[in-house]
Amino acid sequence: MWVYEKRLEYPVKIANTNPKLAKIIITQYGGPDGELGASLRYLSQRYSMPYPELKAILTDIGTEELAHLEMIGAIVYQLTKNLTPEEIKQAGFQDYFVDHTTGVYPNSASGVPYNALSMQVKGDTITDLHENMAAEQKARTTYDNILRFCDDPDVKDPIKFLREREIVHYQRFGEALRIATDKLDSKNFYAFNPSFDRKTMQKNK
Amino acid sequence: MKERQTMNNAGKLLREISEYEFLILELHIYLNSHPYDEKIAKTLDEYSTKVQKLVKEYEEKFGPIMQTSMKANRWAWIANPWPWENEEA
Numbered sequence: 328m329w330v331y332e333k334r335l336e337y338p339v340k341i342a343n344t345n346p347k348l349a350k351i352i353i354t355q356y357g358g359p360d361g362e363l364g365a366s367l368r369y370l371s372q373r374y375s376m377p378y379p380e381l382k383a384i385l386t387d388i389g390t391e392e393l394a395h396l397e398m399i400g401a402i403v404y405q406l407t408k409n410l411t412p413e414e415i416k417q418a419g420f421q422d423y424f425v426d427h428t429t430g431v432y433p434n435s436a437s438g439v440p441y442n443a444l445s446m447q448v449k450g451d452t453i454t455d456l457h458e459n460m461a462a463e464q465k466a467r468t469t470y471d472n473i474l475r476f477c478d479d480p481d482v483k484d485p486i487k488f489l490r491e492r493e494i495v496h497y498q499r500f501g502e503a504l505r506i507a508t509d510k511l512d513s514k515n516f517y518a519f520n521p522s523f524d525r526k527t528m529q530k531n532k
Numbered sequence: 533m534k535e536r537q538t539m540n541n542a543g544k545l546l547r548e549i550s551e552y553e554f555l556i557l558e559l560h561i562y563l564n565s566h567p568y569d570e571k572i573a574k575t576l577d578e579y580s581t582k583v584q585k586l587v588k589e590y591e592e593k594f595g596p597i598m599q600t601s602m603k604a605n606r607w608a609w610i611a612n613p614w615p616w617e618n619e620e621a
Contacts, residue, residue: 333597334546335615336554342618383564391557401616495558502565 329390336394337488341405341481346418348482349406350436351473353423355489356399357433359445360465362489366392368446368462375450377521378510384503385459388496395489400431402485452522456504463497539619542594549590549597552583 355361369389376382407420407429415424422438433441447458470490477483512518559576563569591601595608613619 330598330600332553333609333615334550334553336550336557338547338550339616340618380564380567384561387557387561387564391561397616404616405618495561499561499565506565 329393335398335401336391337398337485339398339401339405339485341402341479343479343481344408344410344414345406345479345482346410346415346420348476348479349403350418350420350423351476352399352406352482352486353403353431353434354436355466355469355473356396356403356431357441358435358439358469359442360462360469361433361435361441362392362396362399362466363433363441364443364446365462365466366390366396367443368448369459371448372455372459375448375522376455377452378506380506381452381456381503384499388499391492391496395492398485398489402482403431404429406482450522451520452507453504453516455522456500456507459500460497460504463493463500467493467497538594539613542590543619545586545590545594546597549583549586552579552586555579556583 357363366389369385369392373382373385373389376385410420410429415421423432423434426432427434435441446462447455449455449458467490470486470493473486474483474490477486507521508516511521556576556579559572559579563573563576566572587597591597595605595611599609
């Protein structure tokens with residue numbers, strides 16, 4: 328189960344509002360490669376993982392992604408605090424505002440609500456770990472793209488932290504893949520699906 | 533004025549706790565794929581011992597960080613600021 332700690336994983340202290348930037352950064356809240364998708368993907372995949380190391384890795388990284396989701400929410404919240412209608416209009420923020428005011432809603436930057444189609448739980452050990460490695464790279468690229476539009480050091484700082492974490496997670500999933508393949512037949516990793524065929528594997532022993 | 537000072541002290545202590553907790557998280561996840569790395573496991577335990585003292589100090593002065601905190605001050609849990617709010621803004 329989950330326990331909440333009343334603190335952010337990494338500080339978010341943004342002095343100046345910027346709804347234009349908020350509109351972009353919200354994509355890491357509800358977009359295809361964002362933290363909501365990441366946490367849901369890993370926390371869902373762990374049920375069909377065959378080895379305890381993998382269950383641990385997916386649980387812990389999935390949990391950390393929830394902390395990242397919170398950070399993105401905090402960034403968007405601080406970037407849109409106390410806005411005037413003029414500021415909203417000038418930033419092209421009306422489209423979001425009309426549906427959500429300055430609430431934090433899981434949208435992509437282009438206004439598409441979070442869609443679970445952007446993630447997969449294939450129920451195959453090797454496949455799911457590759458999905459996760461790709462997911463971390465997609466998230467890293469998204470943060471790279473966000474940083475291109477970030478002049479404010481208050482925003483750059485937590486975004487850079489989040490980007491670094493994606494790279495570390497990518498590393499961890501690479502190790503997870505290694506753990507999985509080490510337990511399989513090196514002559515044929517695809518002989519069976521350890522997420523499903525365990526009973527068959529045990530019968531043939 | 534005094535309230536701001538208190539908030540600054542709380543912020544400083546919480547920041548120190550967060551730094552340790554981050555290190556602990558990082559090492560914890562690392563140990564999931566390297567469970568036999570005794571050196572790292574020992575380092576994690578050292579950080580854990582250190583941070584427990586800081587958490588105790590924080591919670592005695594400023595209120596609970598978690599719902600499982602001992603002797604949780606009910607109002608302190610509910611009270612602002614919440615983590616996404618920038619009290620310095």
